[in-house]
Amino acid sequence: MDPAEFRRHGHALVDWIAEYLAGSERYPVLPRVSPGDVRAALPADAPERGESFDAIFADFERVIVPALTHWNHPGFFAYFATSGSAPGVLAEFLAAALNQQAMLWRTSPAATELEEVSLAWLRRLLGLPDAFEGVIYDTASVSTLHGLAAAREAAIPGVREFGLPGRAGLGQVRVYCSEHAHSSVDKAVMLLGLGQRALMRIPADDRFRMRAGALRDAIAADRANGVTPIAVVATVGTTSMTSVDPVREVLDICRSESVWLHVDAAYAGPAAILPEFRAHFAGWEDADSIVVNPHKWLFTPVDLSAFYSRRMDMVRQTFSLVPEYLRTAEGSRGVRDLMDTGIQLGRRFRALKLWIILRHFGADGVRAVLSEHIRLARQFADRVDADPDFERLAPVPFSVVCFRARPRGFTGSSADLDELNARLLDGVNASGDVFLSHTRINGAFAIRLAIGHLRTTDAHVSRAWELLRAHAGAAATA
Numbered sequence: 043m044d045p046a047e048f049r050r051h052g053h054a055l056v057d058w059i060a061e062y063l064a065g066s067e068r069y070p071v072l073p074r075v076s077p078g079d080v081r082a083a084l085p086a087d088a089p090e091r092g093e094s095f096d097a098i099f100a101d102f103e104r105v106i107v108p109a110l111t112h113w114n115h116p117g118f119f120a121y122f123a124t125s126g127s128a129p130g131v132l133a134e135f136l137a138a139a140l141n142q143q144a145m146l147w148r149t150s151p152a153a154t155e156l157e158e159v160s161l162a163w164l165r166r167l168l169g170l171p172d173a174f175e176g177v178i179y180d181t182a183s184v185s186t187l188h189g190l191a192a193a194r195e196a197a198i199p200g201v202r203e204f205g206l207p208g209r210a211g212l213g214q215v216r217v218y219c220s221e222h223a224h225s226s227v228d229k230a231v232m233l234l235g236l237g238q239r240a241l242m243r244i245p246a247d248d249r250f251r252m253r254a255g256a257l258r259d260a261i262a263a264d265r266a267n268g269v270t271p272i273a274v275v276a277t278v279g280t281t282s283m284t285s286v287d288p289v290r291e292v293l294d295i296c297r298s299e300s301v302w303l304h305v306d307a308a309y310a311g312p313a314a315i316l317p318e319f320r321a322h323f324a325g326w327e328d329a330d331s332i333v334v335n336p337h338k339w340l341f342t343p344v345d346l347s348a349f350y351s352r353r354m355d356m357v358r359q360t361f362s363l364v365p366e367y368l369r370t371a372e373g374s375r376g377v378r379d380l381m382d383t384g385i386q387l388g389r390r391f392r393a394l395k396l397w398i399i400l401r402h403f404g405a406d407g408v409r410a411v412l413s414e415h416i417r418l419a420r421q422f423a424d425r426v427d428a429d430p431d432f433e434r435l436a437p438v439p440f441s442v443v444c445f446r447a448r449p450r451g452f453t454g455s456s457a458d459l460d461e462l463n464a465r466l467l468d469g470v471n472a473s474g475d476v477f478l479s480h481t482r483i484n485g486a487f488a489i490r491l492a493i494g495h496l497r498t499t500d501a502h503v504s505r506a507w508e509l510l511r512a513h514a515g516a517a518a519t520a
């Protein structure tokens with residue numbers, strides 16, 4: 043593609059993206075396609091001869107766009123709603139053009155040092171001490187995997203060299219988290235060769251917070267049985283109901299037991315930027331490692347997960363391996379080579395979007411958006427609380443509301459109520475105006491409304507409520 047052609051298509055694409063970001067509401071949030079539709083519309087083989095960008099883009103509009111789930115739609119309230127903000131999109135455009143591989147300082151001094159700078163900015167905004175060193179991974183799942191890998195290395199010296207089978211007499215090991223922790227903790231434990239059964243899920247209290255006393259008892263019982271505790275994962279903002287584990291109490295237990303504490307604040311982490319929300323995070327400043335996902339609630343296009351550790355030396359001890367062809371003179375001059383703090387060698391220039399986003403919004407802009415999302419969630423929760431046909435199923439610490447319909451005079455079984463709510467959710471989502479998801483709370487089917495998109499306003503939340511009210515009657519009589 044020559045420069046003139048690139049300019050022509052590039053300008054057309056920028057126009058298309060600008061329209062899309064401003065007008066994503068013209069699409070149904072959930073696409074109206076069936077499994078296999080996209081595959082069937084595309085040839086089985088790659089073309090033998092190159093095609094024009096015009097032809098490719100025509101197919102993009104014809105086949106791909108109708109099958110998109112529009113995460114950038116302000117009526118997207120499912121899972122954790124996110125925003126690929128315009129400055130973030132521009133940053134991705136630049137990053138693709140620059141095609142940096144930030145593995146060694148030498149392979150991209152700019153990407154290496156910008157990662158340090160932008161993570162330091164974020165760290166200070168979050169109120170974390172400078173003792174935390176940061177690195178960017180793709181997702182929270184991978185951040186947690188790295189945190190637990192370092193914890194395993196710290197608890198079982200030599201595991202890197204000898205592996206688990208080589209550690210005769212080690213016996214069983216354990217990682218602890220709350221019953222509401224994310225499945226990425228299971229996956230990390232599985233991948234680290236500890237086995238899923240090495241993960242103990244500690245019961246939570248009636249506010250869905252890990253019971254610190256139960257954690258203490260579990261560790262004591264394990265020690266008495268010769269089981270080696272490796273790490274505890276505390277969550278600030280659990281996936282289903284965004285509950286907050288008592289990080290300070292969990293930290294005290296970890297300290298007295300010399301166990302690694304990893305804090306999963308993948309979703310809620312950015313709320314620490316709001317002074318009035320800091321209390322939820324008390325204790326995380328002394329954790330061994332922390333994950334916060336700017337791609338969840340900091341307007342950053344997927345993917346960007348910020349991992350911080352006070353013990354990055356242990357992360358390096360776990361992962362650093364420098365073959366001859368990657369040895370550089372700078373390596374001995376104390377520069378950071380980011381390949382040393384992770385499993386990946388080649389690394390995308392993700393820091394560019396974090397840097398651009400933090401500059402574009404400014405701390406004040408970030409605080410304003412997060413506060414608005416929290417306000418909208420509370421307002422929605424008030425509507426649920428005030429309606430005799432609905433009930434809220436969990437507290438609302440951040441911007442997610444869990445609730446269900448329970449029509450007055452409902453006399454069916456709990457299974458009937460679950461089915462009613464599943465029908466209600468399907469009916470609302472079929473509108474195309476909004477997309478909500480579900481979870482289970484104390485065994486009951488719960489509808490979740492998560493607010494996190496930059497362009498979500500009162501009108502979108504009101505529309506969701508209007509649809510819920512309108513469909514609740516139909517779901518009850520179906």
Ligand SMILES: Cc1ncc(COP(=O)(O)O)c(C=O)c1O
Pocket residue numbers: 122180181182183184224226277279280281306307308309335347
């Ligand atoms: C609390 C928590 N941790 C981790 C994850 C995994 O995030 P990622 O998709 O970045 O791996 C999620 C996903 O929603 C989450 O809610």
